[in-house]
Amino acid sequence: MNRIVVVGYGPAAHRFVETLADKGFDGRITVIGEEPRPAYDRVALTSYLSGTSAEDLTYPVPGGVVTRLNTRATGIDRQAGHVVTGDGAEPYDVLVLATGSAPFVPPVPGAEHAYVYRTIEDLDAIRVAAKDAAEGVVVGGGLLGLEAADALRALGLKAHIVEMSPWLMPRQVDEGGGSVLKSHIEELGLSVHAGAGVQEIVTDGKGRVTGLRKPDGTVVDAQVVVFSAGIRPRDELARSAGLAVGERGGIVVDSAMRTSDPAIYAVGECALAGGMIYGLVGPCNTMAEVAAEQIMGGRAAFDGADLSTKLKLLGVEVAQFGAMDGALDVTYMDPVAGVYKKLFISDDARTLLGGICVGDASPYTTLRPFVGKPLPAPPSDLLFTGSGAANLDLPDDAQVCSCNNVCAGDIRTAIAGSGAADVAGIKACTRAGTTCGSCVPMLKQLLEKSGVEVSKSLCEHFTYSRAELFDIVRVRKIGTFSQLITEHGQGRGCDICKPAVASILASLHNGHVLEGERAALQDTNDAFLANIQKNGTYSVVPRIPGGEITPDKLIVIGEVARDFGLYTKITGGQRIDLFGARVEQLPEIWRRLVDAGFESGHAYGKALRTVKSCVGSTWCRYGVQDSVGMAIALELRYRGLRSPHKIKSAVSGCARECAEARSKDFGIIATEQGWNLYVGGNGGFRPRHADLLAKDLSTDELIRTIDRFLMFYIRTADRLQRTAAWIESLDGGLDYLREVIMQDSLGLCADLDAQMEHHIATYADEWQATLDDPDKLSRFVSFVNAPGVPDPSIVFGSERGQIRPAVAR
Amino acid sequence: MTWTPVCDYDAMLPERGVCALVGDVQVAVFRTYDGALHALANRDPFSGAYVLSRGIVGTRKGEPTVASPLHKQVFSLVSGRCLDEDAVTVPVYPVRVAGGCVEVSV
Numbered sequence: 001m002n003r004i005v006v007v008g009y010g011p012a013a014h015r016f017v018e019t020l021a022d023k024g025f026d027g028r029i030t031v032i033g034e035e036p037r038p039a040y041d042r043v044a045l046t047s048y049l050s051g052t053s054a055e056d057l058t059y060p061v062p063g064g065v066v067t068r069l070n071t072r073a074t075g076i077d078r079q080a081g082h083v084v085t086g087d088g089a090e091p092y093d094v095l096v097l098a099t100g101s102a103p104f105v106p107p108v109p110g111a112e113h114a115y116v117y118r119t120i121e122d123l124d125a126i127r128v129a130a131k132d133a134a135e136g137v138v139v140g141g142g143l144l145g146l147e148a149a150d151a152l153r154a155l156g157l158k159a160h161i162v163e164m165s166p167w168l169m170p171r172q173v174d175e176g177g178g179s180v181l182k183s184h185i186e187e188l189g190l191s192v193h194a195g196a197g198v199q200e201i202v203t204d205g206k207g208r209v210t211g212l213r214k215p216d217g218t219v220v221d222a223q224v225v226v227f228s229a230g231i232r233p234r235d236e237l238a239r240s241a242g243l244a245v246g247e248r249g250g251i252v253v254d255s256a257m258r259t260s261d262p263a264i265y266a267v268g269e270c271a272l273a274g275g276m277i278y279g280l281v282g283p284c285n286t287m288a289e290v291a292a293e294q295i296m297g298g299r300a301a302f303d304g305a306d307l308s309t310k311l312k313l314l315g316v317e318v319a320q321f322g323a324m325d326g327a328l329d330v331t332y333m334d335p336v337a338g339v340y341k342k343l344f345i346s347d348d349a350r351t352l353l354g355g356i357c358v359g360d361a362s363p364y365t366t367l368r369p370f371v372g373k374p375l376p377a378p379p380s381d382l383l384f385t386g387s388g389a390a391n392l393d394l395p396d397d398a399q400v401c402s403c404n405n406v407c408a409g410d411i412r413t414a415i416a417g418s419g420a421a422d423v424a425g426i427k428a429c430t431r432a433g434t435t436c437g438s439c440v441p442m443l444k445q446l447l448e449k450s451g452v453e454v455s456k457s458l459c460e461h462f463t464y465s466r467a468e469l470f471d472i473v474r475v476r477k478i479g480t481f482s483q484l485i486t487e488h489g490q491g492r493g494c495d496i497c498k499p500a501v502a503s504i505l506a507s508l509h510n511g512h513v514l515e516g517e518r519a520a521l522q523d524t525n526d527a528f529l530a531n532i533q534k535n536g537t538y539s540v541v542p543r544i545p546g547g548e549i550t551p552d553k554l555i556v557i558g559e560v561a562r563d564f565g566l567y568t569k570i571t572g573g574q575r576i577d578l579f580g581a582r583v584e585q586l587p588e589i590w591r592r593l594v595d596a597g598f599e600s601g602h603a604y605g606k607a608l609r610t611v612k613s614c615v616g617s618t619w620c621r622y623g624v625q626d627s628v629g630m631a632i633a634l635e636l637r638y639r640g641l642r643s644p645h646k647i648k649s650a651v652s653g654c655a656r657e658c659a660e661a662r663s664k665d666f667g668i669i670a671t672e673q674g675w676n677l678y679v680g681g682n683g684g685f686r687p688r689h690a691d692l693l694a695k696d697l698s699t700d701e702l703i704r705t706i707d708r709f710l711m712f713y714i715r716t717a718d719r720l721q722r723t724a725a726w727i728e729s730l731d732g733g734l735d736y737l738r739e740v741i742m743q744d745s746l747g748l749c750a751d752l753d754a755q756m757e758h759h760i761a762t763y764a765d766e767w768q769a770t771l772d773d774p775d776k777l778s779r780f781v782s783f784v785n786a787p788g789v790p791d792p793s794i795v796f797g798s799e800r801g802q803i804r805p806a807v808a809r
Numbered sequence: 810m811t812w813t814p815v816c817d818y819d820a821m822l823p824e825r826g827v828c829a830l831v832g833d834v835q836v837a838v839f840r841t842y843d844g845a846l847h848a849l850a851n852r853d854p855f856s857g858a859y860v861l862s863r864g865i866v867g868t869r870k871g872e873p874t875v876a877s878p879l880h881k882q883v884f885s886l887v888s889g890r891c892l893d894e895d896a897v898t899v900p901v902y903p904v905r906v907a908g909g910c911v912e913v914s915v
Contacts, residue, residue: 382861482842492824492842494867495876495883520824524863524878532878623863680904751865783835784816784827793852793859 002027005083005090006297007073010283011032011042012268016096017290017790021062030066031088032073035119035228043281045120046151050128051509051676052228054120076241078261094263094295097251098288101231101269102278106139110201113209114225115502117148118528120198126226130155133223137161137212139198140228141168146313148226149190153314160191160220162212164229172309172320173340174205176333177358180340182547184316184359193220231279233270237757246272255301257291263343265291268330274304282306282403291407306402308371310357310364319364322354322371332383341383343367348375355495365442369398369408391450400446408446415450421563422447442732457720459496466644466719467498470504474715479509480517500719503606506642507714508755510762512769513605513642514776525604528780529767530586535805537794538586539579540566541563541603542593543639546613546631546651556596564589567802569638572683573610573648575601580803582790587780590767602640606720608647611635612660616653616670625670630699634668637703638710644717644726647710662690665723666706671695675702679709679737682724689725691734694742704753708741711752714771812905812912814844821846821911826875828861831915836876836902839886841873847886848904848913853877854897861899 004020006013009031020682033039040057041716048057061067068085075084082089114124116140130136135245135514136152138145141163152159161168165179168185175802182192193214197742202211211219220433234251244252245707246258251271257265257273265286269279278284283305293300308321316338326344331339339359346353346794352370357363363382369374371393376798396398396409414429423443427433433440456465462485469484478484481501493501497770502521506513513526520565525531532539542557557576561568581589591764603609613631617623631651641647668676673696681690694705717726739745741752770776782791799804815829822842828851831835835851839862851859851887856879864875866886873886883892884899903914 161844386875461867491871492866492873494869494874495865495881498865498867517823520822520866523865524860527863532860532863534856534858538862589846776819782828783830784838785814785829785831788828791835791859793835 003091004029004092004096005092006031006096007161007743008096008100008234008268008270009035009039009069009085010098010100010268010287011059011281012041013096013098014039015285016098016267016292017065017287018059018062019289020296021064021295022621023292025292025296027093028066029064030068030207032068032071032085032090032091034072035121036070038067039119040120042118044114045117045123046147048120048123048312049151049154053256053697054484056689057120068481073237076237076264077242078264079657081263085422092263094265096295097259097266097270098262098268099234099237099266099270101233101277103227104230104232105227106198106229108198108200109208110203111227113201113203113207114227117144117151117226117228118476123151124343126151127155129224130157130201132264133157135220135222136159136224136226137220137222138226138228139212140230141165141192141194142171142228142230143169143309143311143313145228146185148228149185150314152226153188153190154222157179157224158189158191158332160193160212160222161185162198162214162220164197164212165194168192169318172318173344173356173358174324176331176342177318177340177356179357180333180335180338181316182317182340183335185314188314190314191220200210205293229275231269233272233277235270238264238266238270253527255290255303256294257287258294265295267291270790276304278305280305280307280309282405285403286405287325310361310370312361316359317357317361319357320355321368322352324354324356326353330379330383332380343379343383344378344508345375349379352376363440369400369442373398384782387702394442394446399687400442401430404431404434406430406432411443411446412450415447432608458500459494461485461491461493464488464501464786466504467716469501470507470715473501474508475505479505480519481505482517492726493521495523496719497605499526499646502526503642503644507759510640510642510759512764512766512776514766514770514779515650519776519779523729528583528586529590529600529770530581531605532577533805534793536791537579537805538580538581538583538605539577540574540589540593541571541601542598543601543635544575544634545639546611547630548613548628553598556592556598560592561588563592565803567804571603571610574612575603575610577603580796580805582782582794583780584782584787584790587771587777591771594765594768594771599639599765604643606643608635608638608641608643608649610648611638612648612650612664614651614653614656614658616651620653623653623670624672625653625675627651627659627668627670630675631659633707634703637760638706640766641710641716641759643710645722646736648725662689664690666690666709668702674698677705678703679734680724682721682722686724688724693738705741707756708749708752709737712737712748712753713743713745715752810901810914812907812914815911815913818846818906818911819910824866826828826864826866828859828862829913831913835859835862837875838904838913839851839865839866839875841886844851845873846904846906846911848902849854849875849884849886849889850900850902852899853882854891855880860873868876887894909915 024710082091137160138149149159149161180512183448196214199213235245238251251504290300290302302590310319327347328345340355344353345357394408397410420426420429457463470803498521567604611634612630613627616627647665650661650664652659652661653670663681663683667690669676675697677693678690679693682688781787793807796803813831826839827886837851863878874883876883889899889901
């Protein structure tokens, strides 16, 4: 069995090949997909309309997998053992059908003018259609339908939802929940037409859509119609190959995911497993894993799946778990707050059967693992927020992550056995929390209860986290490390707490980092205002705001580098790095640079580094805003700002994004209307694209938002935590961040603004200040007893016409 | 025992080091918060670079220490022993104050 061919390249196919690769399959894997790209994250599809690119959504192709994109399989020759495509035949030993499903479009007149909501191309088409439209209607008020309606709303349309059932989301909520959901959605300005079908799509004489006619004859005005009325499995290939299919469609499979031909498997939405078609990512992933394991000789089986769902649609939390009825039920309803929670219980009132939540999904997280098990507390306690529910002990076989089928016991094993000490560790060990993320609060709870003390102590000298120390220093107005450690710590500090406290003092007071006692807190880089290199020499990086430099200043850098014999290299941040300086040379080098108008670039500090830019609208024919001017303004505004870790930024003048702003801690991309602000990007060890925080900001709004973002980060992040990890660690993530810095939910904004004002008002170039102070300058010597003598251990060889470190004899 | 003058005691910042060249030996001299002096070889045995005098001075469980500025291994200022890797030790030198001047003996 050397050749595995997969037909269809959606998420289930991806999970299948990924599992094969993980299990060490060493044969040939070929995936045939009709879309122009590998599988992408359909759960996050809607984010494509708000700026996430197709590339970001696309899953990486596992190494060694051969892909045939833009290729449609047209037949299966089971005798010969190959799949027929337009290009020829693809021979297989094992064939896996992952052909997915197609949206169901009811055969009503005018249906050919409607759109569906499934692929990136569908969304492109809807976006184009929305440009000339004022109103849109989505047919289907299920999970995906509401998402499509939200997308239309985000595209600026007045959105309608037409649902056949008497209430929205009939598969997830009952009538009571449906009515609470409806009022939430109507409050957002969407119209709900429940209990209504579609008679026809109405068009004008030129074939343009003008509305949707309901069976009662009334017409909903709309220029865009999107169908989201269920799915139909794509089983045509299997059908024509003579494989068994269900009466109402779907490729029949056994619990090993095998079809009626033992050499052919089917997984995902095209498979009819136990008489059911599954349209949720969790079960489809499980099917893919089962098939992969079976093919590798394992014994995994698919015996149905938990269809529990929790989601946030249009800002409303909706969740359903377990059964949707039971002998007894307990309901909590608060129409004012828009909250509806219901639990279903067995007739002896002992066993939890299921539940429905609208407006507050917390019972989903705490109670779903108890489905089929004894009620952990009286139902009335469980339904009130903040009651004992959070302290429940989960049984080992309780499923915590339904997307990846991970139970509480698996997580406990990861914590105790594999040493997972935080949520990231659990994710890496078990995959729990890596798909929809709804179980992350549960993972945190399991960690806390596991007895693994997640210590927040900075080091042995302080039992506080960095954020707590920041507050202590701020509120008690502490000015020195000695005062802080005497009053709030023990011992005399170390290489962990000293630079951290130095950074806090710098963020809050902004004095010179080498003033008085603070000189002894700094890491060697800050102590010498330069970057130490492997041989004990330092490198020098003058600030070049926005990467813009005059020829005269460029020449000065060249002359300094030449005169001091420094290795010269352009950095990734549009600056120039000069290497190989001995400590006693640093003041001489900087005297020349400061005289020519340069300032410290803080390349050595946990501080703002650079704000890169593309050339922008001044020169570029595509640019829509002056990205260089903005980058310079931002770099000058935040220069010298000390922070928990380095901060990088970039500004792009148009959506082509030549400045790579989305790999930065804060990145700005120009739009026709203003600026889009992205936060939490990272290159480095764990690359991460920045998330869109706010769209189309004016220049003032942009600067105010960045001011607060940076100050809130500086206040609350851990030591050496980049913004990417910080945002991931925020409870409530990006939404919470928006609430705090844009809606001022904590009443902090005035304080954050004042702190930034203080920073800007008190900024001074620290190299200039050092050159002006004989005391500070006197420390820049290799040998205190022989100030003029260079360090004999520092020697250089040469490479490509420049110096390189060599080993001293 | 020959003593070589390094610098005035008052010129040394508390909790920072300086480096002295004694013949061809580089000596890192530290003044701790309580006023005590310690002297170690300046060479960081992990990287081979002569940089220990530029490390951060602190304590570990009460013992005065310096951390290498390159990869942060911590050394005892008293014994020269690396507290992160048992087998590694750097030389320790005698140090004293004579007439307000710091002196080391190599």
